[in-house]
Amino acid sequence: MHAAEGAARPLLFTGIATQDVAAPFRAQDALELTILMPCLNEAKTVAACVEAALGFLERAGIRGEVVVADNGSTDGSRELARSAGxxxxxxxxxxxxxxxxxxxxxARGAYVIMGDADCSYDFSNLDAFVEQLRxxxxxxxxxxFRGGIAEGAMPLLHRYLGNPVLSFIGRLFFRTDIGDFHCGIRGFHQESVAALGLVSNGMEFxxxxxxxxxxxxxxIAEVPTTLKPDGRGRPPHLRTWRDGWRxxxxxxxxxxxxxxxYPGVMLVLAGVVGMGVLQRPWSSDAxxxxxxxxxxxxGAMVLGVQLVQLAVLTKWLGVLSGIVPQPPWLRRAQPALSLEAGLLLGAGLFAIGLIWSVGLVQQWGRSGFGPLAPTEGMRAAIPAxxxxxxxxxxxxxxxxxxxxELAWRTGRQKRHA
Incomplete structure (x- = not known):
């Protein structure tokens, strides 16, 4: 558990006082909403963000809290955030x-709404998020993009290339209709997101x-939100090309x-079809x-099979490490993906190719090991x-x-020993 700091401050909108941050969490202290702000040297803006969030909680009559997750500020941001409540x-x-x-x-709230502590998002107007969560x-x-981006709030490269392209890739890959994949303000059920096992420490989170x-x-729902220029007066933590690539x-x-x-399957199909077509009788001119x-x-078949194998291995490693949930198809395919099944399949394909090659050598021997016709010989040798x-x-x-798998299981046993 991370260390916490804070000072008791009346919560006028709930009629209770904050607990000493070192005190253990009690069920009767459960809150509906935590407004969460990551912070790294945001002295110019963090207090205003906290006050706006507290004002929203009071106006909406929501039993909640504002949490600032400080990431090592050296400009007094912690003290300013604490003083603001x-x-x-x-x-x-x-x-x-x-x-x-x-x-x-x-977070102590059943719901969490997170947003940057740089005044780019309006913490005083979170009604749509709460309505959807409820x-x-x-x-x-x-x-x-639906709520409005103020002039100067987002670089043109991010607005017209980076965010649209990455959001399109996200929608395509993960079959979701989210229009702004990287919006910094979002709300969620605390227990639902905690169960996802998020592991990224950088912007790709x-x-x-x-x-x-x-x-x-x-x-997953989506609501319009506005974006204003941040008030920090310094370059943002986000780095366009580095974080875009991440x-x-x-x-x-x-x-x-x-x-x-998908590329592997396409290459395998192209190779199989091409091989089949090219096995038809040839004319001497061709x-x-x-x-x-x-x-x-x-070559397409070999590369395609390798890519398909890498796809299965990558997905399986993600499941082993807990990065991704186990998809239903992988669960159903587990018997066919066992060590024994893989070795048997590989050995069988190799044996077919080897027997075919031995047959070609025997055929050559019956001709007295004389000169080979390169095209006719390669026509059979290449598939083998x-x-x-x-x-x-x-x-x-x-x-x-x-x-x-052996290394992973050994490491897991040592960690639990």
Whole structure:
């Protein structure tokens, strides 16, 4: 549990006083809403954000709290936030995601609404978020493009390229209709998000939350929200290209079907169809062209099988590590993905290719091991060699997966010893 700091302050909107932050949490102290703000050197704006949030709670008559998850501020932000009425949580691990994880863990509210402590979001107007949460939505995203982006609030590159492209990829990969995948203000049921097992410490935490929520099948809603220029008077923590790449990398690795599976399946199908077409009787004029094409088809099959194998391994590793929930298809396919099944399949394909190759050598022997016709010989040799390569790929991949599982289980036993 993260260390917490704070001072007792009357909560006029609830008629109770805050508990000493060191006191244990009691069921009767349960709150409806925690307004959570990550903070790193936000001295110019954090107090105004806290006051706006407290004002909303009072106006709406909501029993709640404001929590500032401080990530190592050195400009007096903690003291300013505490004086304004927030409960301050010190989060030693650096990073946007780390601060939010610490705040979510410490939240006392059944609902949490998170937003940056830089005055870019309006904490005095959270009614739409609360309405959706009370209505049953487990995650409520803000949409800045629907609510309005003030001039100078978002760089043009982010507004017209970065956010639209990454949001489109997120919708495509995770089959959700969220229009603003990276909006910094969002609300959720504390227990629902805690159960997702979020692990990212950086800016990609925002993508991980939506991706895991979509994969878990929890209900997601979206409400318009406004974005104003931040009031910090200094460059933002967000770095366009570095953090954009981290978001994209996370989306790709989190959804291996687009990174590996679909390209792999397309390559395998292209290779199989191409091989089949090229096995038809050849005319003498097409020999050289067809033999070179067949070689490329073989390469497509080998690469495609490798990508499909990587897709399965990546998904499986994500499930093992707890990064992603186990999809139903992986649960159903587990008997076919056992070590023994993988070794048997790989050995069988290799054996077919080897027997085919031995037959070709015997055929050559019956002709007295004389000169070979390159095109006719390669027409049969290429598929045989392809089967041997794919078979060995399957065997190697299966053994690699077995080694990883053994290492993971050993490490888990040591951690629980």
């Amino acid at each position: 927030a409960r301050v949580i010190a989060v030693p691990d650096r990073g946007y995601g780390a601060a939010l994880k610490g705040g979510i863990e410490a 209505g049953g939505a487990r995650l409520v995203m803000g949409n800045r 925002a993508s991980e939350m939506v991706a895991k929520a979509a994969l878990a099948g929890i209900s 978001h994209l990398k996370f989306l790709l690795l989190f959804c291996p079907r687009w990174l590996f599976l 020999h050289d062209l067809r033999i070179h094409t067949m070689l490329y088809m073989a 060699v392809t089967l041997m390569i794919i078979g060995m790929q399957a065997v190697a991949g299966t053994l690699f997966a077995g080694a990883i």
